[in-house]
Amino acid sequence: MEKKTIVKNEIVKNGIHGYSAAETYIAPKEPAVKEHLEWFMGLKLGLMMHWAPGCQMGTYESWPLSDGDGSWSQRDVDWTDIETFKQEYIDCNKTFNPVKFRPDRMAEFAKECGFKYLLFTTKHHDGFCMFDTKTTNYKITDPSCPFSSHPDSDITGALYREFKKQGLAISVYFSKPDWHSDAYWHKAFGTAPTRNINYSVTDHPELWKEFVDYTHAQLRELTSNYGKVDVLWLDGGWVNAGNEGQDIRLNEIVKEIRGTTQPHLIVCDRTAGGEYENIITPEKEIPDAPLFVPWETCTTVGEKFSFHYTDCFKSGRQLVHLLLDVVSKGGNLALNVAPQPDGLLPAPAMSSLRDMGKWLDVHGEGIYETEITAPYYENRVKYTAKKDTVYAFYLYEETASLPSKLCLHLPEPKKQIASVTLMRTGEPVDYTTEFGALILHLPPESATGGEYADCFVIRF
Structure with a gap:
């Protein structure tokens, strides 16, 4: 098999996504989806959590594995050569044991802070599944992971169960690219030069079909095995038909899911545009002016989305002002805090979030289920x-x-x-x-x- 160099698509720069133009937004046509989307946009505040075994390294999640993104993502890696680091990162599943993980306490804390939905990374670009899947052994419930013997080893399932008990909605984060899958980065072609596939779909359609089938199987699991979910939040916008033919046939699997287990399902195919980008998603950015389409900005309580040992966190005041800026312009705020390797949330982040929650206890009437109004x-x-x-x-x-x-x-x-x-x-x-x-x-x-x-x- 001949190795093919893929020119990367600049949908993501330094790990930060751009976002689709409001002018090109296509509203969903299905009545159940339209109604659910209107309800979801009234929730206003979601807790986002990036978490995977790689958090033990204290670096960017997934991104240092991509040499094409190394100029910014590999700066944190200064204790070893990069190829050794990559293998150590991949092998983090063998030492990941977050024994202090208490999904019930996380859910209670989220409710206390005023959050109305959860957005959890079921799988990031590194391909590690934080849910019980039959498609791969690179998962939290595999015996190779020490945490697999824990009663709540299916971390995704445990979080969904407990957050639903507290009345919170569920937004399913899922990475379209999977850098651990041999059907995406094939070992025969060596280390991938960019975040894209490292082979030609035209030359090797059988590999791409394998990857599409693999992706569909995981999406079926996530939308069938955990009861009702509200949003399918797809990251990795460079995986699209217009970029090296990376068409995961999203229309087929979404129609299947909406026709069976989740008829109301909101789909957020980030930066891809079209009928399956039901919500526009600025990242670490708030539009300068109101947007008159559904939108949600995802940003961080600390400086990074993934866990860093020396992170700095926003104050309660900064979080409240951030929320007001977003809501006054018509958006939702997905506020990310990354759990530690031991399963706890960082104490400074929890303190700021509690301060925000106390403010929301008094002022939530003016936040939740509101609309924008001039002069904004x-x-x-x-x-x-x-x-x-x-x-x-x-x-x-x-x-x-x-x-x-x-x-x-x-x-x-x-x-x-x-x-x-x-x-x-x-x-x-x-x-x-x-x-x-x-x-x-x-x-x-x-x-x-x-x-x-x-x-x-x-x-x-």
């Missing part, structure tokens, strides 16, 4: 709406307090204002209107006591 945001104010109510959030810097007057530029209301209240106290707020603006007159006692952001509830 102005100065320190972010807006959301629900039926006959507008929520105006005033964001605090660390040493700031409420001004004595706050000017809000709402669109011309169809009804007269019935009341304005400060959400954290429930107390009414005096107001006047001047030249089309709503002026809130705030007493001195309201100026302090708020944290991160205050919300004014304007009912019509």
Whole structure:
């Protein structure tokens, strides 16, 4: 078999995905999917978790295996030569034993912090399956992995079970590329030069068919063995028919799944465009202006998606402000925190997330199940709406307090204002209107006591 060099597709740069243009968005046609998508976009806040045996290395997850991405992903690898590192990374399954993993406590913690859904990496690009599959031995439940003897060795199944008990929805992260599969990176062709397949689909259609069948089998398992799931979140947008013929025949497997086990299934084929990108997914980025299509940004509590021993974490204030920026522009926020090799979440991340959760306990009414409304945001104010109510959030810097007057530029209301209240106290707020603006007159006692952001509830 002749080795073929594949030119990489710059859908991903330095591990960060771009995102599809809202102008090319195609809405789903199936009534069950449309209804479920509208419901899902009201959840607003999801807990994302990148986790696999490679976390023991404390480097980027999967990416150092791709030489084409080595210029940025292999910088963390400074203790060994890269080929030795790759084998050590691949063999991490033989030492992975997260004995402190408690899916019930993770789920309780997620609910406490205000999360409404889980987005967990069932399989990243390295090909290791964090679920019980019949398609490969490179999985968490294989005897080669010490954790396989644990009662909750099927980590995906355990997480789904416990998060559902807490009332959270399930978004299934799945990597389309699989760098461990011989049908994607074939050993006969040596180390793959890029993140793409290392052979020609035209020259070796039998290999590609093997990979497509393998992928379909895993997607059937994930959508059949764990009860209801809400979203199929497909990563690796460079795997598409227009890039070296990498067509996984997604239309076939999605129609099969929707026609059997999951008729409501939302599909997020990231950066691919078309009818199976039901949600647009900016990564570590928030659009400059509102998007009027379903979208979700995924970003991190720390600096990286994968576990790093020396990571730095955002504060509760930063997380609340991030959430308000996303929601005021119409999106959902998938907030990633990577578990440690022992199965616990990093304590500093948990502290910040709990702070966010305490704020949401008071202000969640203005976040969940809301819609965007003009002017969306102005100065320190972010807006959301629900039926006959507008929520105006005033964001605090660390040493700031409420001004004595706050000017809000709402669109011309169809009804007269019935009341304005400060959400954290429930107390009414005096107001006047001047030249089309709503002026809130705030007493001195309201100026302090708020944290991160205050919300004014304007009912019509």
